[in-house]
Amino acid sequence: MVAQGSGFRRLMVLAFCVAGIWSAYIYQGVLQETLSTKRFGADGRRFEQLSFLNLVQNVICLIWSYLMIKVCGGRGSGSGSGGAPWWTYWSAGITNTIGPALGIEALKYISYPAQVLAKSSKMIPVMLMGTLVYGIKYTIPEYICSSLVAGGVSMFALLKTSSKTISKLAHPNAPLGYLFCFLNLMFDGFTNATQDSISARYPKTSAWDIMLGMNLWGTVYNLIYMFCWPQGIGYEAIRFCKQHPEAAWDIFLYCLCGAVGQNFIFLTISRFGSLANTTITTTRKFVSIVVSSLLSGNPLSSKQWGCVVMVFSGLSYQIYLKWRKLQRMQRKRKPM
Template sequence: MIPVMLMGTLVYGIRYTFPEYLCSFLVAGGTSSKTISKLAHPNAPLGYGLCFLNLAFDGFTNATQDSIGTRYPKTTAWDIMLGMNLWGTIYNMIYMFGLPHGSGFEAVQFCKQHPEAAWDIFLYCLCGAVGQNFIFLTISRFGSLANTTITTTRKFVSIVVSSLLSGNPLSTKQWGCVAMVFSGLSYQIYLKWRKLQRFKKRKPM
């Protein structure tokens, strides 16, 4: 969430309100603290560096998607989805089949030898394609920040539920992280509700 807002502000000049920054800080901060507190030993600097690059590129991608929707209003969710998947396919084909260390031919041979694996891969791709419709529809209608909030919350809830079901009780610090996340989400919902109420009052009868 925070990388999306930073990239949107720095690259495309998108302005966010202080409450939006506050909500993002609570959700992202709580999620990050909860995840880091579960690590027994810190990762190598290389790992943190790769995570930083991933967040930076992810934030730039989401901000660019918002910018495309603003500059080209007729662009639909499926236009963006097609562009993302088309270029992703081209890059992966070059990497897998065009470079000396690519393993594309080995993967094809493996699927020929194990048709059941090829079927599982097909179903996996099909589910991913269906799921992408909801992702890009959310981005096109509500913006990338809303989509990032949804995905971050889903991951956080998965971590909490997994911890509870596996019999690993949360510490006081971790429960504090949970409170941070749900405080940010609750405040965000309240702001949306208040904005909707103002819109209804201004709307002529």
Template sequence: MEAPGAGLWRALVLAFCVAGIWSAYIYQGVLQETLSTKRFGTDGQRFEHLAFLNLAQNVICLVWSYIMIKLWSSGSSGGAPWWTYWSAGITNTIGPAMGIEALKYISYPAQVLAKSSKMIPVMLMGTLVYGIRYSFPEYICSFLVAGGVSMFALMKTSSKTISKLAHPNAPLGYGLCFLNLAFDGFTNATQDSINTRYPKTSAWDIMLGMNLWGTIYNIIYMFGWPQASGFEAVQFCKQHPEAAWDIFLFCLCGAVGQNFIFLTISRFGSLANTTITTTRKFVSIVVSSLLSGNPLSTKQWSCVLMVFTGLSYQIFLKWKKLQKLQKKRKA
């Protein structure tokens, strides 16, 4: 039996998680779009070094996770050693970098929509590589998502939106987004393998390990190559403090958002987290459309609704599977 008031407390915690994830990532999306399209200073310069955002976020999240481990860790051993994350760190460095770079070539709503189609490469890999057979409703979901993204990509973007992009190139932008999804798939698979081998690994351990290697790889990429752009990015921030402040807030939003995601998964499960993050993406597109002054056309909104109908149906199918599993366990 649930204690009196426990249900209300659980509902309040869930509302707190929803508010935290939505506010952190929606504002981060606004900052990301600002940094990729805005012209800073009297000379009207763009911040061209978007990959620097990944390095900055890795550093902030690394420090954040270390503090959380020191504050909240029970001191138990058995977690995955820090060096086990080196391979996942590679794909987790390259993938998000491609996703952010895509904003030079396509609009933020287009990027969010493209990255929402993660289920497509997952199902393709499952069918072609592992011979997994999916149900008819699951294929309906993938058709809605793939169809919506494809139609959105083929529609003509307004000249006002194109003028804000650094280097308009839709095929390249969408290509980078889908490569981002492919690398994310490898990252998730590697993380699952680590969790299986080291079941006592906490969310903070994962956050620390991933961001440690991400920091190392991004430092090498941004400052180690002969034509490294990290120094130019730092110089740009010195000349334009407004951009530096936006980058700091962008990273802080990422760290706070990860905290709420971990809290949601630990208290309510991954399905609840998927539902919250999926609806957040839809709201991000709405907010971007309103704040950027570039509203989507009726046809574009129909594509957005098509994609999120497919994603919502997928969430519903997962919920039904979870209900069946719970009934079997109780029987």
């Protein structure tokens, strides 16, 4: 009875994590698409300063992580606590500032489903860099996964987008939009590698420490770019929000969803591991495309849906391979 009760509680926690990640990021996707395509107010103006979202996201996540460290009794950053010093995040903070900004800017040129699909092909640059730079040899099933994903994204990019979807874009330009997504993935790869390096050097660093350090530097860099750069687009974004309070509210909700979503991701990884988190976030991306197609008026053709299924078949197969590898490792660890 105790074991059954424990198993039921674990299942409920997992369901709670799935609901949290799905609701936070699916709604964030809806808001992101709204902010990139909607015309606000009587003057029908678009919100062009999409990179402003990153600054607000950094500030909210910075406050959120600080409060979580204080409330949950975290160690905080610093050599005295055993965690990574705050200055160690400066390089990852740069790529974590540029990468997401490029991903958001891509929505001016391609549709939200196309952006989600392109950003789902993260394994391709990872395997490419692993082969060319580090000489890593991958298995045939891994190449099959990458081929399915690469083929699906490529075919989706080549297929004609509906005129209704194109009319919503600020500056339709598919090659530039996909280039931004690819650069986003490259910068994300460096960010993840740097975070792993920091965690290895400072084992006592918690997820909240990393979140705090990354968003601290992200806030600094974005403030410099938004308000000290010659364009001063941060001032334009603030003026737009004052003139269109509806946009300001959407921006706040967008960033709040990001902070809540990160909270559930940390909870999922700590309780169920990274594989479970990968599975949840991958299925969430597929649902986001469905929601966008149904609610936001981005109709996909049958061929485009075939490309979407192709990409997520490759991602699902990759998750299965990781699960099988994990099972083999666990069997080896069991005492004979």
